[in-house]
Amino acid sequence: MNQQPEQVRFNVPSLEGRELEHVEAAMRSGHTSSGGPFSQAAGEIIREETGGAGVLLTTSCTAALELSAMLLDLQPGDTVIVPSFTFVTTALAFARQGAKVLFCDVEPETLAVDPAHVAELMDDSVRAVVLVHYAGVAGDVSGLSDVMASRPEVALVEDAAHGLFGGWKGHPLGSLGRFSTFSFHETKNIVCGEGGALVVNDPADLDRAWVLYDKGTNRRAFMEGQVDKYSWRDTGSSFGLSDTLAGHLLGQLEARETIQAKRRRVHERYVDLLAEPCEELGVRLPVVPPASDPAYHLFHLLLPDAATRNRVMQEMREEGVQATFHYVPLHDSEGGRRFAARPTECPVTTDVSSRLLRLPFHNNLTDAEAERVTEVLLRALRR
Structure with missing residues (x-):
């Protein structure tokens, strides 16, 4: 009988710190849904690392991208420039909101967005450009910034699923776009099984982001004592990460x-x-x-x-x-x-x-x- 060769697995998620302790504490606390103390602590670490105005923990990076697409208020006829070399949900998040996609090529070295092709595709229909940091390496961000400088109405969205704790010219990846997204899928650097985050870098977007995040309600304003009750205000969905998973995430972030x-x-x-x-x-x-x-x-x-x-x-x-x-x-x-x-x-x-x-x-x-x-x-x- 032939002996099977020893396996070298492609990916092995690991415990690196206090993940189990935090998960148990979350489960015993009575608050296992989103928005609990572990969510707050994990979100604050990400906010401090990126310098963002706010961080919203989501069930996946896909959900964070979908939330960013909702915040853009895409209309019929709008387009979003997305690299063809990326995971499907980078494009799908915007297609779900009714936008059409303009697929752009990537640089041959970093496999990041090719600014020259973005310039060719740019027209009056474009509402956003999605920048993917392949393998956690920033590409020609300067070149892309030059292309977008004359179009301030076009938003830059970072798909930084690979990029947490990477940087470009001293700036954290996740700090470069109007919106930025991270992934905590089991294949990523920092994991919690399934999870993600939306970083909102423009403070002007933050209040509405929380309304869309909280199923279209002003629940956050209510929780912070700004209103005496909360109600339906806008479109939205249920994006929040369970505090149990946030406990897992916090243990990983502490060991970053x-x-x-x-x-x-x-x-x-x-x-x-x-x-x-x-x-x-x-x-x-x-x-x-x-x-x-x-x-x-x-x-x-x-x-x-x-x-x-x-x-x-x-x-x-x-x-x-x-x-x-x-x-x-x-x-x-x-x-x-x-x-x-x-x-x-x-x-x-x-x-x-x-x-x-x-x-x-x-x-x-x-x-x-x-x-x-x-x-x-x-x-x-x-x-």
């Missing part, structure tokens, strides 16, 4: 320096092991521009061509190493074509999507596991 240091170490270990052989083999490692302080969310490689990527990924999986790909381009997906304002060309997205390989990456990936991953990878590449 430890978590980020662990992830940086895994990233640097891969670079040490792979830089020289990958250069010889025509494989590109992640590119981090000098202005970017990465969040160390994932580790990806660009292989020479699609056939090599697919073969290497399959051989690694057969040897027990859970490598994977990322993002089928949105612009030529069935849903993308349905919700697009018009067809757009995104050749870089099409190319990198076919060649990108993600390696196992999590807080407690050991040196031995990283060495096994690289051995299996390099053996497959050279075969």
Whole structure:
């Protein structure tokens, strides 16, 4: 009987601090729904880290994006520029509110939004541009800012699902847009199973954000003693994160320096092991521009061509190493074509999507596991 190879899992969520203690305390407190003390404490850490006017904890990053789309009051005929190289809900959140999507291409190095393509797509229908920090690395933010400088009515929305605790020129990721969103899904740096956050950076948006967050009511004003009762005021939904999950989140946030240091170490270990052989083999490692302080969310490689990527990924999986790909381009997906304002060309997205390989990456990936991953990878590449 053939022995199964030892598995190196792609992702392993871990407990890093007082998560269980906080979850138990939340469950015993009698307040397990949203808005409790753990939600307040976790939200305050994020607010302090980003400098935002306010932070609203949500059930997912998708929900946070949907809330940002609602705050934009999108109307028929409005469009939102979204990179094609991203997760589907980056675009879906705005399509759900009735906007059409203009899919833009990404830079070939950072895989972030290409400002030149944004400039080509910009017209009077555009209400927002979504900036995705792929792998927690900021791209050409200066170039994008230059494009948007002449269109102050166009909002910048950061999808920073990968970017918590990353930075650009000393500014935290999540502080650059009118609205910014984070993810605490089990695959992210900071996790609580499922969760997210909306950072509201313009104080003028904050009161209405809380109304939409609280099912269209002014409940927050009531809780703060500003009104004697609360009632239905606006559109909205039930976005709040359970305080039980917020307890889990708080434990992770309290251990953020430890978590980020662990992830940086895994990233640097891969670079040490792979830089020289990958250069010889025509494989590109992640590119981090000098202005970017990465969040160390994932580790990806660009292989020479699609056939090599697919073969290497399959051989690694057969040897027990859970490598994977990322993002089928949105612009030529069935849903993308349905919700697009018009067809757009995104050749870089099409190319990198076919060649990108993600390696196992999590807080407690050991040196031995990283060495096994690289051995299996390099053996497959050279075969």
